[in-house]
Amino acid sequence: MAKRALITGITGQDGSYLAELLLGKGYEVHGVVRRVALEDPDYRLKRLRGILKDLVLHPASLESYPSLFEIVRKVQPEETYHLAAQSFVSYSFEDEFSTLNTNINGTHFVLSAVKQVVPGSRFYFAGSSEMFGKVRETPQDEETPFHPRSAYGISKVAGYELARNYREAYGLKVSAGILYNHESPRRGLEFVTRKITRAAARIRAGLQEELVLGNLEARRDWGFAGDYVEAMWRMLQQPEPGDYVVATGETHSVGEFVAKAFACAGIPAEGRVRTDPAFFRPAEVDLLLGDASRAAAALGWRPRVRFDGLVEMMVEADLAALDGRGTR
Secondary structure (H helix, E strand, O other): OOOEEEEEOOOOHHHHHHHHHHHHOOOEEEEEEOHHHHHOHHHHOHHHOOOHHHEEEEEOOOOOHHHHHHHHHHHOOOEEEEOOOOOOHHHHHHOHHHHHHHHHHHHHHHHHHHHHHOOOOEEEEEEEHHHOOOOOOOOEOOOOOOOOOOHHHHHHHHHHHHHHHHHHHHOOEEEEEEEOOEEOOOOOOOOHHHHHHHHHHHHHOOOOOOEEEOOOOOEEOOEEHHHHHHHHHHHOOOOOOOEEEEOOOOOEEHHHHHHHHHHHHOOOOOOOEEEOHHHOOOOOOOEOOEOOHHHHHHHOOOOOOOHHHHHHHHHHHHHHHHOOOOOO
């Protein structure tokens, strides 16, 4: 009999890749979606277009414990992947209240529902490298202290501690992935990597004149989302739950990402890229670099797509979308 998995945030980048992975492994896959997504599937479910017929979707709100409890009761998942969150860091500076409320309460509600209904099941919490923030050491691993620099980072630290407490206090099989920046052609347009690759494609096509960004010196450890969801799955297959950093172990600046993207598009970046203080964060995170040694040793996980391949993949997808060869 097929394993049942429940994914919150299934309509997002990670959720769509994870759903594809689980379906490929023979799972029965259920997803939590906003009711509005079912009313506007062409836009809001576009990342799931190729697999919609194989999914069971349930409308609910992260802010409603009863709706989440009812879904967990109905599905009886053997594995729950909690990916849903307000995940755009810049927006979390603009609306700290909704970010904290959605991310912390949503995590608490899903954890509580699983504890009440299927306490013997396995649970994945999506942490973030933004929890490290103003880093104390480089590279960062599972023992590095947290110093978040945004409401988003703070909310993820709170969710991480909630997840750990449910594991230690109630014996829940909760694992947390501290995932570094992971991108793909499915990344939202508001995120800097997709903003860059889309702009490179549009400038080449004559549809845009320049790209305006914030801090070009900020450095990140960028990987491919399709690789990272496999790490999530591997965590829940372990005999004992645990926490794992998931990263490539390489760091590149935003400026390097720009240079690579424009080179892939076959156009010079000079004269087409400028910075604007409006796009700088109030509290910047300058350098994130992960040490995924534990994930490699315990999970057998290593990234397959490296930086150059990731940027090339994203630029090609945006070029294809403009000339009608792609879907986005």
